[in-house]
Amino acid sequence: MQSAKLVSYLKAISKKKLFYVLAAVALCIAGIFFWKAQSQPAAAIEMIPLVRTAVVGAAGELKSYTYAGEVRGRYESQLAFQVAGKIIKRNVQLGSVVNAGDVLLEIDPKDLKQTVNSSSAQVRSAESQLKLTESNLQRYRQLYSQNAISQAQLDQYENAYEVAQAAVQQASAQYGQSSNQLDYSRLYADTSGVISSINAEAGQVVSAGQTVLTIVQNGEREVEISVPENRIEELRTALQLTISFWALPDLKVNGKVQEIAPMAASTTRTYQVRISLLNPPPEIKLGMTAAVSLTSAGNQNVNLTSIPLSAIYQTNDMPGVWVVTDHTAHLRPVQISGLDNNQMQVTGLLPGEIIITAGVHKLREGQKVRVSDGDRQ
Structure with missing residues (x-):
């Protein structure tokens, strides 16, 4: 009886040991698979870059520019007393219409x-x-x-x-x-016109030669604009100048370049340009805000196209441009003909093609790219 119990006990112990052994083996196998799974590199996910693009335009196409300006008189006289003294009377206001010989200001005599x-x-x-x-x-x-x-x-x-x-x-x-x-204690108007500025008031002591007011003579009207130095030549050769007015939205007047300042302004580094109005209507007043739009012709060589300088990709001695076709970048060799205002004049591209203008050195042939909606034209 005792022997039968011992045999039964030994069998139970053998079954437990076998269970533990099998469980340990299973855990080892699972650990090995997990370790292999962690040690293997993850599949690389290809990122499609978002690129900045531009649409190629012909170098010979017409270019339009707009400059803000102000209506001025063709002839403006800055008046001053010929003697020093204290102003005791002012007979005009800003915008007053005066005739030649009118007394404008008086100083204490x-x-x-x-x-x-x-x-x-x-x-x-x-x-x-x-x-x-x-x-x-x-x-x-x-x-x-x-x-x-x-x-x-x-x-x-x-x-x-x-x-x-x-x-x-x-x-x-x-x-x-x-x-x-x-x-000389009385300041007279030397011509008929309109008072455009007053720089002195009654009670103020002025010196001889100090400008106290400005009178704009009756007659021609002009628009004064400021033009950067790289646009001066385009302004000289402009095919057409059209002036519009903020206060008169339905009015447009043709103009021509009257004069260009020989030197740039020291603060803005721009050139003051006077545009003469051709047959201006009487409703155009001094001081009105105007916009001068000009149309200029570019290079008339139809084989040339104009692209940004940043679009050029140089490989050895061969310049090229990345052209986007079906969201894929392809390198296109081009011939450089010249540089004009940070625009390269090249041959080898067709007007209307989409080119990449930024990050060109990070691309490869046949790479997929994304074009932002703002760059599409």
Whole structure:
């Protein structure tokens, strides 16, 4: 009985050991598979890059540019007093219409009047001295005719008379100058026009030659614009200039280049250009905001195309351009003909083709690319 129980116990222990062994083997096999799975590299996922593109345009196509400007007068006079003083009266306002001879500003004439009075007194004094020397000269001439005095004495009185005459002329000239100074206390309009700016107010002390206001003469009207230096030649050869006005949206006027500043402005580094308006209607007023649109012809060689400089991909001595066809990049060899305002003039491309303009050195032949909707034209 005891032996049968022992055999049964031993069989139970053998079954447990076999279970544990099989479980350990299964865990080892699972661990091996897991380790292999982790040690194998993940399949590379190809990323399709998003590229910046441009549509090729012919170099000979017409180009349009627009510049903002302001309506100005053809002739503008900056007026100033010829004497210094304190402004006591202003007779015009900004935009006032004036005629030639109108008094625009006045300065205090008190000191100038005193100068005139002093000059007048000097004239009277010189004239009295002249009368005295003239009387003495006449008496001494009679004495000389009677041989009562010598020639030397007569010469002295003749010389005194001439000095008195010169003194009268000097005093008269000073009186005339002071009278002119008094007249300069009023600033007159030298021509008919419109007051476009006022730089001084009543009560302000101004110096001689200081600009106090600007008058725009009646007549021609122009638009002043600022043009960068790389557009000057295109402006000179523009086929057409059209001026539109923000306040008059339905009005368009043709124009022509009147003058181009010989030097660029020191602050903006742009050139001031005056565009003359051809047959402007009367509703165009000074100071209006205008937009000058010009159409210029590019290179008339139809075999040339214009592309950005960043689109060129150089391989050894052969320049090329990445052309996008069916969302695939293909390298196209091109011939460079010149550089114009950061635009390459090349042959080998057709107008309307899509080229890649950024990151060209990171692409490979036949690579799939994505084109953003904003770059499609």
